[in-house]
Amino acid sequence: MNDKKTVAIGILGSKLDRVGKGEQRWNKWRPTISLCQQPDLMIDRLELIHGDGRWDTDLALKVKEDIAQVSPETEVCLHSMKMTNAWDFEEVYASLHDFAAGYPFDPDNENYLTHITTGTHVQQIVWFLLAESRHVPAKLVQTQPSGFRDDEPSPAGKHVVTDLDLERYDQIAKRFQAERLQGTELLKSGIATRNAAFNRTIDQIERVSVRSNAPILICGPTGAGKSFLARRIFELKRGRHQLDGTFVEVNCATLRGDSAMSTLFGHTRGAFTGAQQAREGLLRSAHKGTLFLDEIGELPLDEQAMLLKAIEEKKFLPMGSDKEVESDFILIAGTNKDLRAQVAQGLFREDLLARINTWTFELPGLAQRTEDIEPNIDYELQRHAKEQGHMVRFNAKARRRYLEFATAKDAAWTGNFRELSASITRMGTLADGGRIDLDLVEGEMNRLNRDWNVQSSQDRLSQHLEQVGLEIDLFDRLQLEAVLKVCCTAASQAEAGRKLFFHTRLAKSSANDSDRIRKFLARFQISWSEIQSLIPRQ
Template identity: 40%
Template sequence: MDNVVIGFLGTSLDQTRRSWRPSLQLCSQPDFPLARFELLYDPQYRKLAMSLAQDIEAESPDTEMRLIEFPLDNPWDFQEVYGKLYDLAEKYGFDENRERYHVHLTTGTHVAQICWFLLTESRHIPAALLQSIPPYKTDTARGGIDIIDLDLSRYDALQHRFEATARAYSSRLRGHIDTKNRPFLKLIERLEQVASLSNDPIMLVGETGTGKTTLAVRLHELKLQRRRLRGRLVTVNCAGLQGPQAMATLFGQRRNVTGLAGTERAGFISEANGGMLFLDNIDCLPHAEQGLLLDVIESGTFHPLGADTPLTSRFHLVVATRHSLAELAHNKLIRPDLLARLMLWVFPLPALRARPDDMEAEIAHELEKAEKRLSLKIGLNKEAHARYLRFARDAGTLWPGNYRDLGASITRLCTLAERGRITLPMVDAEIALLREQWRALALDPDQALLDSCCDAPDAVDPFDRAQLAAVVRACRASASLSAAGRQLFAVSRQGKTSQNDSDRLRKYLARFGLDWEQVTKSG
């Protein structure tokens, strides 16, 4: 691989009158062939930069010199230097497959040195840090080069700038939604830290619709920007990896397995090499494939079907499941050895109903997405917004599909909004539709029973629901109000002198606006 050095022009050290010129000496190291030297210089020192470039070309003809104008109003201003070097790094087309990058620290101000360190430590610049060693400190007239580390403990202001960059990454994982939920914010910050520093497997645990797939996509984007990965994201739903083709689909297959042309395949494991492999519904993966997956995680090698020699694949594994760790272990949905490996980094994603303080921001986000899809600008009346937000935050609104439910609801409202305005009657109709859908999906026999006899079943507290349903069933199974009362109050009636069970039952039903005729007629 070609060595590439990026560094500042030494406005003092690189002067022609000096016997030791670090930038020139760097190009004369026999053990360090330098393919390209990118020299940053302020326009006022252009003449010195041109002179140094000519001397380097004479000393090392094989070194390509690139002079880059880099004007600084104040080279001692941390914010300016870091900001401009950050912009330079963002625009630079680093190619780590063909080139090995180095940052030269000997020239330039101390501020520049610290900024170089921050940018390389955070992998914005994928480079090693180099310093030139003068001849009088070595055994050769050419001096030498060495790796240097810096103590950054004194530079709090710059550390704040670095922390701001970390917050930007965290915001990207949140989809740039301004979350107010502290537990969720801490979870995302920790996930950003782990993804930036580690390539160990990550497990995302959460109900359906909590954004596990979306978060995996954002993790891949983050790791690409931090240069932790170079390859693509390969997404696999393990619910589809069933039957005899599961092994070949995941690990690949050679033609000699069937002898038929066109039956060979690379497999998802091979395609993920250098990138990220996201296995959704990992608990659906057959146990045989789970065992082989564990081998790949630990060794980085695998055998496609029909292959005699192993192949190598290094990737960052992210898996997702809707089951809790207790369910995975108790029901043996994941092999114990694989589960132990995946449990290094587990991130439980909260349900939407657990984040009522973020609901307003989530609604705004879904509105923006719907507007982009429909190419419309949608307005939400003040009363309609307040009504929908109150419903969305209510403890009784469970959002069983989480973001899928919220996104579908907002899309319906936006699509049906006449003249681009969402009104209060539209919101009331949408809330009624959601409740009806969720009631049908729940398949709750108690709820279905109350729906058949109550005018307002939603007005019954969950605390009373099971008891009222039991009373209704007893009434429908009895010949009379008295018979139902005798059955329902068989224990408590023993200690009463007056055993008027029918009156007790009548009063109980009246609490919910029901009577005997209404309950039995509905049956």
């Protein structure tokens, strides 16, 4: 049952609403009055815009009185608006746009209609544009005369074709451009970007976000800002009155077993051991809002099948229930994996991939956007100041040194923007007197280099294992990494063996430490000469 109020917004018809005098006016068709007389359309509130002259004000008051007679349940709110020329496109657009921007729309509790029968053709066109762009979250409504008596000839009327070419109206074009710039600035959180490819991506995301409700797939390495961007897309759509619900986020890598199904789709009481209370589930929580599934490539196959059904049919079955529930949400998915490769390996459903990649956007890592490091440093300093209540700045030499380091070709930034944020936070926290000096920068650089060296070693080892076709358990992986680190500190296989087998070799009459190391490494197709290429000496 829909308990929302119906609110109509319209312009007083200076000619059509004025027809007839005295009691004769009830024999004439007046569009604004007619809107409130429809038997199957209840208008709870009418927002009626009229000119600021005495002539229009008197008519507006008279119309309000007449509506009170035919529809006493309708509240009429009058809005005086100065409009010198109702046929001037730029003036009309500016006036109605400002009205829409200042009006307290409440889509959760009210449905809106824009009455486009009255007003000049220009005013009607502008209403259409504002509704189409969701500046006014309304449907369009028209009224028309009907039921003329036989002795009253029905006016034939006429039609007018308006060539709506926004290119001809510089001021309107600028306004639309300004709106789009506001959208892209929201998606970038006000962080200046100098990367041309990233700017093009954000520009396209802005257009897609306000024009389409199809799923969006955001690809990129961990820490590149997928979650941040997903939330900004939600805020952009909500700002255009396209969403009533909330933003719901989950990292699919954390979902396993029954908890995965229950977390996403909910469950009934007693659906499984420990299910003492019913649970709504995240898909249901995202109704009329946005569901962001980060690392969707980690989602188990059973959950993938149910998700596909929920996307296509807007319905799904909670665990333990035989009754489907509905949820109409907009899906944004994030991944750092190659989903097509996942499909080839049988780890991801091909039909689900086809459904979620209507719009796919690739976010580059920080190492591919070095020109954007400086503005992001400034952003992180401002964020740190807002959180901690005091501003921290670099000394001039320290800033130059950090920028040289951060933008160098060998700066790995394996954690991307998340790692940069952590780096600035560490220095800002340790800074005395609100100043990051050269010593702090040097210490931070050493820390990052150590982290990157470990990470790059892990990457090289992973590449080797993949090349030789080995898949090993985490237990073996950790053991192998530890052995390789010891080997890198030894001058020979024998010395490495003496370090690794110090206690057990004492119990042997003749210890062949070099052979033991060689055999262990051979299990992973690694020779002694290859160790340095996998893990460099510390």
